[in-house]
Amino acid sequence: MTVLAVTLLVALAIFLVLYVTLIGRRRLAQRTTTLVPVPPRAPRGIGPVRFGPVEAVYVSTTLHGDWLARVGAHGLGDRSSALVSVHDSDPGQYSDPGHDGSGREGGVLVERDGADELWLPVDTIRSAGLAPGMAGKYVGADGLVVVTWAVPEADDVDAALVDTGLRTRRPQDREALVDAVRNLLAQQAPQPQQAYEQEQTQQHPQHPQHPEQDPYQQEAR
Numbered sequence: 001m002t003v004l005a006v007t008l009l010v011a012l013a014i015f016l017v018l019y020v021t022l023i024g025r026r027r028l029a030q031r032t033t034t035l036v037p038v039p040p041r042a043p044r045g046i047g048p049v050r051f052g053p054v055e056a057v058y059v060s061t062t063l064h065g066d067w068l069a070r071v072g073a074h075g076l077g078d079r080s081s082a083l084v085s086v087h088d089s090d091p092g093q094y095s096d097p098g099h100d101g102s103g104r105e106g107g108v109l110v111e112r113d114g115a116d117e118l119w120l121p122v123d124t125i126r127s128a129g130l131a132p133g134m135a136g137k138y139v140g141a142d143g144l145v146v147v148t149w150a151v152p153e154a155d156d157v158d159a160a161l162v163d164t165g166l167r168t169r170r171p172q173d174r175e176a177l178v179d180a181v182r183n184l185l186a187q188q189a190p191q192p193q194q195a196y197e198q199e200q201t202q203q204h205p206q207h208p209q210h211p212e213q214d215p216y217q218q219e220a221r
Contacts, residue, residue, distance in 0.1 A: 035063070036071050036162060037154035042119035047104040051180035052085030054173045056145075058112050059165035060135035064148055067134035071162060074116075077135070081113040084166055086180040089122060089188065106184060108147060110166070120164070122188055125149045128181035130174060134165045143167060145177050 061076040063069040070077045089106030108125065110118040126149060130142035137144070145166045153159045168174050 034157065036073050036076065036160040037151050037157040038074055039076070039151055040119055040121060040154075042109055042117055043105050045104040046109065047087040047090040047106045050086045050088045050106075050184060051177060053083040053109075053111070054085070054177065055169040056082050056084045056110075056173075057167045057169075058082040058110055058115075058118070059137050059144060059167055061162050061164045062135050064161035064163050067131075067163065067165075070135040076118075076162075076164075078112075078115050079137075080115050082166070083111045084168070084177065085109050085111075086177070086184055088184065106188070108181060110164070118164070120147060120149045121152075122184055124152060125181065125185060126161070128178045128185075130178060131165070134163065137165070137167075139167060143171075143174070145174050147181060 058078075058080050060079060061071045063071065086108050087104075087106050090104035106122040108120040110120070112118065125147060128145065128147045131144045131146045132138060132140045132142055133144060134146065145168065147164045147166070149162065149164065151160045151162055166177070168177060
């Protein structure tokens with residue numbers, strides 16, 4: 001077998017591998033497009049930074065509970081370098097005259113190289129923790145930060161619960177990132193008195209009485 005023949009066989013093998021990989025990625029994207037909506041874009045009014053930004057690798061996003069079910073749609077399965085930051089909510093007025101004046105939003109911002117940035121609004125985040133790996137990426141020793149969140153409904157696709165994996169460049173940033181997300185969630189949770197009042201309102205809703213049904217108003221007439 002000549003050198004030319006060997007070279008052609010090697011080139012053909014490489015082409016087949018790339019072709020199969022490309023077809024697999026397209027099928028994965030098509031399959032998950034109907035399962036996971038388009039992620040929301042970061043708002044113009046992002047709240048003040050609570051933590052970060054820190055350098056990290058965006059590993060992947062998978063369907064919640066199945067870390068092998070990588071989401072190929074919307075570029076969520078593409079690994080890339082990233083900057084990750086956690087932002088507080090700010091209910092005050094935003095100074096930008098083009099903003100709607102409803103305050104600045106809190107959440108997690110993942111600015112990815114070569115891909116669209118990923119915004120996880122605080123009200124969509126369910127939890128944050130450490131894990132040894134996901135979606136074919138195993139690092140061991142709780143080396144990944146995994147944020148569970150619900151991609152909001154969009155374009156007639158129902159909301160989907162997913163897990164997003166991040167590996168910070170510095171190991172000490174992992175627990176700090178998890179703590180920042182958890183503290184952000186705790187900040188959004190209602191205080192005990194507020195929770196009690198909400199529960200009482202749900203159990204005993206106050207409906208306005210019709211004037212003719214109010215005995216005190218009838219007596220006054």
